[in-house]
Amino acid sequence: MIEIERLTKRYGATTAVDQLTFTVRPGTVTGFLGPNGAGKSTTLRMILGLDTPTGGSATVAGVPFANRPRGLRHVGALLDAGDVHGGRSARAHLSALARSNRIPLRRVDEVLAEVGLGKAAGRRIGGYSLGMKQRLGIAGALLGDPPVLLFDEPLNGLDPEGVLWVRGLFRRLAAEGRTVFVSSHMMAEMEHTADRLVVIGRGRLIADESLAEFSARNAVSSVAVRGPELASLAGVLRAEGAEVRLTEPGFGTVTGMPAERIGELALRHGVVLHELAARTSSLESAFMSLTADSVEYLAGEAR
Numbered sequence: 001m002i003e004i005e006r007l008t009k010r011y012g013a014t015t016a017v018d019q020l021t022f023t024v025r026p027g028t029v030t031g032f033l034g035p036n037g038a039g040k041s042t043t044l045r046m047i048l049g050l051d052t053p054t055g056g057s058a059t060v061a062g063v064p065f066a067n068r069p070r071g072l073r074h075v076g077a078l079l080d081a082g083d084v085h086g087g088r089s090a091r092a093h094l095s096a097l098a099r100s101n102r103i104p105l106r107r108v109d110e111v112l113a114e115v116g117l118g119k120a121a122g123r124r125i126g127g128y129s130l131g132m133k134q135r136l137g138i139a140g141a142l143l144g145d146p147p148v149l150l151f152d153e154p155l156n157g158l159d160p161e162g163v164l165w166v167r168g169l170f171r172r173l174a175a176e177g178r179t180v181f182v183s184s185h186m187m188a189e190m191e192h193t194a195d196r197l198v199v200i201g202r203g204r205l206i207a208d209e210s211l212a213e214f215s216a217r218n219a220v221s222s223v224a225v226r227g228p229e230l231a232s233l234a235g236v237l238r239a240e241g242a243e244v245r246l247t248e249p250g251f252g253t254v255t256g257m258p259a260e261r262i263g264e265l266a267l268r269h270g271v272v273l274h275e276l277a278a279r280t281s282s283l284e285s286a287f288m289s290l291t292a293d294s295v296e297y298l299a300g301e302a303r
């Protein structure tokens, strides 16, 4: 279990992480979401003892991670897949990690096979694609068979097959009772990867709940209607409590009433409809509007 308690990190005038409090539990995949610059990497670095908090605490199984000798047996992490010695082979890289953490060397070939790098194990990492480097980073995280795993943007650079593989791997690790904490700046990635979400913006907590709770609270349902007589239909629907927006001639959006009811009312009042389509806003757009205030750089806008 990872416990974050009023965790704060300031760099000069910038508050990268601001009084964050949340818990990451075992047995689930927890997504750590926020726009660029929200403070995700800084939080992960503090969990790993690579950055010192300005205030508050981050503990793993009740202990600050920095106090643990042979850390890879307790927490496995992929922070920056590019941060490896390009001149070494994957096998040499993992063997060095295994030796310094007193992990049996047979684990090296086990994890290389597990991430699909068995055949490339002897090649220089410098010649690896970004996706292969991600796989190697994941192998490093798995090396010590740890109960807690942290991944910073692990889906970057992976092809669709790689993304599916990572999702399956995370599910399996969680099903084995491990704590799996995965950062991303894209809801679309986490929607199919995580069971729970911790959402932050400008270093502050915005949401901490299951994916189902997040979508129930944030996904807005509406019905698109198209037809030549929408103005008269709008009056009928509004009288029944719906909200209607006529966006352009012949097009409208209705909220607060299901498509079935709209169809029935249109029939009863003899209104011709050319289209009636239920729509659920994507979780991505819910995430974007939730974090809009905390986006550091908005294209085309001076802030």
Ligand SMILES: Nc1ncnc2c1ncn2[C@@H]1O[C@H](COP(=O)(O)OP(=O)(O)OP(=O)(O)O)[C@@H](O)[C@H]1O
Pocket (backbone or CB within 6 Å): 011, 014, 015, 016, 034, 035, 036, 037, 038, 039, 040, 041, 042, 043, 185
């Ligand atoms: N070493 C540092 N010195 C100064 N400012 C820093 C440092 N590290 C991070 N920051 C600032 O802290 C804030 C949070 O950065 P962080 O990298 O943790 O965000 P992030 O959510 O991981 O973003 P991204 O998705 O872009 O990696 C940003 O404003 C960043 O510029």
